[in-house]
Amino acid sequence: RALDGEASFDAVIAADQKIEPRDAMPDAYRSGLIRQIAQHAHSEIIGMQPEGNWISRAPTLRRKAILLAKVQDEAGHGLYLYAAAETLGISREELTDALISGKQKYSSIFNYPTLSWADVGAIGWLVDGAAIVNQVPLCRCSYGPYARAMIRVCKEESFHQRQGYQSLYVLAQGTPEQRAMAQDAVDRWWYPSLAMFGPPDADSTHSAQSMAWKVKRFSNDELRQRFVDMCVPQAEILGLTLPDPGLRWNEERGHYDYTSPDFDELMRVVKGDGPCNRQRMAHRRRAHEEGAWVREAAAAYAAKQNGKVTV
Numbered sequence: 001r002a003l004d005g006e007a008s009f010d011a012v013i014a015a016d017q018k019i020e021p022r023d024a025m026p027d028a029y030r031s032g033l034i035r036q037i038a039q040h041a042h043s044e045i046i047g048m049q050p051e052g053n054w055i056s057r058a059p060t061l062r063r064k065a066i067l068l069a070k071v072q073d074e075a076g077h078g079l080y081l082y083a084a085a086e087t088l089g090i091s092r093e094e095l096t097d098a099l100i101s102g103k104q105k106y107s108s109i110f111n112y113p114t115l116s117w118a119d120v121g122a123i124g125w126l127v128d129g130a131a132i133v134n135q136v137p138l139c140r141c142s143y144g145p146y147a148r149a150m151i152r153v154c155k156e157e158s159f160h161q162r163q164g165y166q167s168l169y170v171l172a173q174g175t176p177e178q179r180a181m182a183q184d185a186v187d188r189w190w191y192p193s194l195a196m197f198g199p200p201d202a203d204s205t206h207s208a209q210s211m212a213w214k215v216k217r218f219s220n221d222e223l224r225q226r227f228v229d230m231c232v233p234q235a236e237i238l239g240l241t242l243p244d245p246g247l248r249w250n251e252e253r254g255h256y257d258y259t260s261p262d263f264d265e266l267m268r269v270v271k272g273d274g275p276c277n278r279q280r281m282a283h284r285r286r287a288h289e290e291g292a293w294v295r296e297a298a299a300a301y302a303a304k305q306n307g308k309v310t311v
């Protein structure tokens with residue numbers, strides 16, 4: 001079926017069914033989805049860098065193989081998401097240009113440095129953990145191609161989260177130095193992970209419209225709270241401390257109270273002034289330039305397959 005007007009678009013949304021690429025949709029729905037899916041795809045691609053930093057220094061062959069596979073999965077997620085964005089009428093080249101020129105954003109979290117091996121575990125536990133909390137509801141997003149892409153992405157993220165947790169658990173049970181390294185990583189990654197969920201609801205530009213269109217199913221603060229509630233018992237099992245003296249169970253709310261991340265810092269990082277923004281962008285630009293010959297070769301091969309003569 002192809003929808004032909006906004007009345008039918010509204011009916012599909014109201015009935016909790018999926019909007020598909022050929023359906024009529026409001027321009028703002030299309031551009032809002034391109035914005036979010038592109039930002040998401042760019043995050044997966046830039047997100048390969050902080051952990052990629054440890055591939056050559058993983059402590060064992062087994063850890064190295066796991067990390068290699070994980071970083072490759074992130075590339076795969078980026079590709080599914082670019083493909084989902086393309087169904088909305090934007091090309092892969094346009095998306096790449098928008099990232100490289102700094103026109104489109106990627107997640108703040110990937111602008112923090114990975115200083116020790118324990119950071120790889122902390123990223124798996126906290127960053128991938130936050131990503132899952134944010135992305136599982138996106139499996140029910142109203143736009144079909146995005147929702148379907150999210151199902152596989154979430155399964156893989158869930159595996160990533162467990163491997164990070166297991167790796168951190170081993171360090172937490174290790175020598176005093178290993179334990180201290182694990183604690184230091186958790187201390188540094190906790191607040192940036194909380195900030196991943198975006199600004200507080202009152203300052204969130206897109207939430208209201210996005211929730212009305214059933215792209216987002218929960219608000220930034222609702223998901224942040226869900227993440228905190230999930231992490232507290234997991235930290236207890238690890239025997240590590242979350243760096244928030246304000247963390248305590250609130251019987252009345254049925255949730256943990258916690259200290260909010262520094263949202264001014266989030267905005268600074270989003271605007272390009274985080275610890276690693278320049279490095280991440282420079283690396284991505286260089287990789288793109290160095291990959292030019294691959295794109296040319298692929299295009300020449302495709303043209304040849306189509307029976308065209310190329311030089």
Ligand code: ACO
Pocket residue numbers: 035036039040041043044047105106107108109127128131134135195196197198199203204205206207210216220270
């Ligand atoms: N990092 C960078 N930018 C952010 C972040 C963040 N952590 N949080 C919010 N923003 C940006 C938004 O993109 C928006 O900017 P824009 O208007 O220029 O596009 C602005 O801050 C205001 O935020 P919101 O109105 O709350 O934006 P939105 O409703 O899109 O919610 C969220 C933000 C929760 C990140 C949403 O876009 C989302 O769920 N995206 C899909 C998941 C995703 O991108 N995850 C990436 C990290 S996970 C991973 O890759 C492993």
